[in-house]
Every structure is written in C-alpha cells, then in structure tokens.
Amino acid sequence: MTTKLTLSARTDVIKEAKKLAKRHRTSVSAMFERMVLAMADKEPGKRHIGPLTRKATGVIAIPKGKSERQLIEEALSEKYGADQ
Numbered sequence: 705m706t707t708k709l710t711l712s713a714r715t716d717v718i719k720e721a722k723k724l725a726k727r728h729r730t731s732v733s734a735m736f737e738r739m740v741l742a743m744a745d746k747e748p749g750k751r752h753i754g755p756l757t758r759k760a761t762g763v764i765a766i767p768k769g770k771s772e773r774q775l776i777e778e779a780l781s782e783k784y785g786a787d788q
C-alpha cells in the first residue's frame with residue numbers, strides 16, 4: 705500500500721532529482737523510498753531485507769566445518785584460479 709506524500713525542496717534540487725530518476729529509469733518517489741530504506745538499514749539493530757533476499761533465504765545450507773568466508777574463497781578460487 706502506498707500513501708501520497710508532498711515534499712518541499714529548492715527548485716534546483718527537484719530538477720536534479722527528476723534528472724537522476726530519468727537517467728536511472730525510475731521515479732522520484734521510488735528513489736525517495738529506496739533512500740529512506742537505505743538510511744534506515746544503517747541504524748543499529750535495524751535491517752530491511754528485500755523480497756528477493758527474503759525469498760532466497762535458506763536456499764542452501766553451509767556444510768559443517770566450513771564458514772561462509774571459506775565457501776566464498778573457494779568459489780572465487782574456482783572461478784578465477786589460484787592466487788596470482
């Protein structure tokens with residue numbers, strides 16, 4: 705559900721927001737929403753998890769005796785070869 709919100713800003717800021725939105729093929733409203741959620745994520749103890757991440761959660765299990773870091777290192781090593 706969305707709710708309409710009216711904001712006030714300097715004319716030059718509004719023009720810049722519209723340019724950014726057009727360049728990124730989105731709306732000013734969508735940019736504002738993402739910015740607020742990103743800022744909220746930076747607050748201690750508060751994490752917003754997007755729908756794709758939520759859906760993917762629990763897709764794989766980490767093998768016993770291995771850390772997430774070890775799995776990432778192994779995957780990168782397989783993809784790009786041994787340390788150079």
